[in-house]
Amino acid sequence: MPVLHVPAPSPRRVLPVRRLCLAALVPLLAAAALYGAPARADEPGWTAEPAAGRTAARPYFYLAGTPGTVLEDRLALANTTDQERTVTLRGADAYNTADGAFAVRPARPAAGDGPTGAAAGAGSWISFGASATVKIPPRTRAVVPFTVTVPPASPPGDHPAAVVATEGGREVGVRVHLRVSGPTLAALTVEDVAVRGRGAAAEVAYTLVNRGNVALAPELSISARGRFGEVPGRSAHPVPVELLPGQRVELTEPWPGAPVFDHASLTLTVTAPGGARATGHASAWFVPWGIAAWTGAGLLGLGATTSVALLLVRRRRTRRDDPPALVGVPEQEPVAEHELTGAPR
The missing domain is CATH 2.60.40.10 (Immunoglobulins)
Structure with missing residues (x-):
C-alpha cells in the first residue's frame, strides 16, 4: 500500500473571519509567525499519531483478531517545517519499567538485516513493508499503512506493542493495544x-x-x-x-x-x-524516637538515683546493727574463787 501525502492543514482556516478583532490579532500574528518559522533545535518539527478514524481521532491503535489474522491500520506523520523530513518506522515490544511506566524495547540487531532488527514479541508482527522509511515534504501530512500479522499459534490475551517513528535520533512511540481472541484470565x-x-x-x-x-x-x-x-x-x-x-x-x-x-x-x-x-x-x-530517647534518659537517671538511695539506706542499717562501745568504764580485776572443801579454816 503506498504512502498517501496530503498538504498539512493551514491554521489560518481554523479561525472564522467574523471573530477577528484587535484583541485577537496579536495572538493570531504570533501563531502565524511561529507556524511560518523553522522549528527550533529543541522541537522535532514533526508528529506521529494514529490516522483519524471515521468518527474521531484516536489516542492509540486498537486491534483485535484471531490467530492467523492479518490486521491493517494507518499511521499519520505531519511535517510542520519548511524542510523535508526522513522518518524511519518499526514495530516494538512494550513493557512496564520497574516503577510501572509504559516503555518500548530498543531495536534489536539481526544477522544480515542491518543495524535495526525486529522485535521478539508482538512488535515483530508489525510490518510497514516498503514504507519503513518515509520522506515527508515540507508542510505535508503523510498517511502510512501497516499490517499486523498474528501468528497461528499466538496465545490469547493482550500483546502490548508500539509503532516507533525515528528521525535524527529522536523517537516517538504510538501505543498498539492488540488482543488475540480466546479465553482471558485476570490474575x-x-x-x-x-x-x-x-x-x-x-x-x-x-x-x-x-x-x-x-x-x-x-x-x-x-x-x-x-x-x-x-x-x-x-x-x-x-x-x-x-x-x-x-x-x-x-x-x-x-x-x-x-x-x-x-x-x-x-x-x-x-x-x-x-x-x-x-x-x-x-x-x-x-515509636517516636525523640520521645523514646528522653524517656530512656529519664528512666536511666531515675534508676541511678534509686541505686544511690538504696546504698545510703543499707549503710545506715549496718551502723545501727553494730554493738555499742563502753566508754570510761575501768576493767575490774577478776575475783579469786575459793574451793569449797568442807574443812574449817
Whole structure:
C-alpha cells in the first residue's frame, strides 16, 4: 500500500473571519509567525499519531483478531517545517519499567538485516513493508499503512506493542493495544509488602505481578489494626499504572494515617476488573524516637538515683546493727574463787 501525502492543514482556516478583532490579532500574528518559522533545535518539527478514524481521532491503535489474522491500520506523520523530513518506522515490544511506566524495547540487531532488527514479541508482527522509511515534504501530512500479522499459534490475551517513528535520533512511540481472541484470565499477586518511614511520612512499599494474560488497571486499599484498636488506612482507589501481562512493578503508597506509637498489622488489598484480587501483609512498630530517647534518659537517671538511695539506706542499717562501745568504764580485776572443801579454816 503506498504512502498517501496530503498538504498539512493551514491554521489560518481554523479561525472564522467574523471573530477577528484587535484583541485577537496579536495572538493570531504570533501563531502565524511561529507556524511560518523553522522549528527550533529543541522541537522535532514533526508528529506521529494514529490516522483519524471515521468518527474521531484516536489516542492509540486498537486491534483485535484471531490467530492467523492479518490486521491493517494507518499511521499519520505531519511535517510542520519548511524542510523535508526522513522518518524511519518499526514495530516494538512494550513493557512496564520497574516503577510501572509504559516503555518500548530498543531495536534489536539481526544477522544480515542491518543495524535495526525486529522485535521478539508482538512488535515483530508489525510490518510497514516498503514504507519503513518515509520522506515527508515540507508542510505535508503523510498517511502510512501497516499490517499486523498474528501468528497461528499466538496465545490469547493482550500483546502490548508500539509503532516507533525515528528521525535524527529522536523517537516517538504510538501505543498498539492488540488482543488475540480466546479465553482471558485476570490474575495478580502482591509481594514484598513493607512499611517505610514514620508518622505522616509513612509509606507502604509493595510489588505487583500480573499473572494473567490481559492488562490490568488495579485498585488498592489499606486496612490496619494496632494494639489499641483499628488504625486509619486508605480506602480503595486506582493505582496510577497499567500492569501489562507477565510484568512486575515495584510501587509505594502513602500512608498518612499510620500510628504514632503502636505496633500495627497491615493488610494491603489489590483488585482489578475481571475478578483479579490479591492481598499482602506486613507489620511494623511505630515509636517516636525523640520521645523514646528522653524517656530512656529519664528512666536511666531515675534508676541511678534509686541505686544511690538504696546504698545510703543499707549503710545506715549496718551502723545501727553494730554493738555499742563502753566508754570510761575501768576493767575490774577478776575475783579469786575459793574451793569449797568442807574443812574449817
